[in-house]
Amino acid sequence: MMKTDNTVFGHEYQHLFSVGDLVSWSALGKGENIGLIVRIFKKKMGNRDVLVAKVNSLADKQHYEFLLSSLSVVSSVKNLEVF
DSSP states (O other): OOOSSSSSGGGGGGGOTTTTTTTEETTTTTTEEEEEEEEEEEEEEEEEEEEEEEEEEEOOEEEEEGGGGGGGGEEOOGGGGOO
C-alpha cells in the first residue's frame, strides 16, 4: 500500500479560488465551459481527501463538481471593487 501524507490533495490551489469566482473548464469534445463557484469543500475520494468546487454552469444551468486543479479563473471576486 502506498503511503500518503495528511495534506488535502489540491491544497496548493485553494488560495487561487473563492466562492463567487467565474471559472472555466474544458470538457472532452465540448470545448470550454464557464460557470460560477458556489462552494469549495473537501471530499473523500478513495483513501484521500481532495479539494472540490461545486460549480453552476452558465451554459446548461447544471451543477458540477470539479477538482480545483482542473479549473481556471476567468474573473475573481477578490479583484472586484465595492462602490
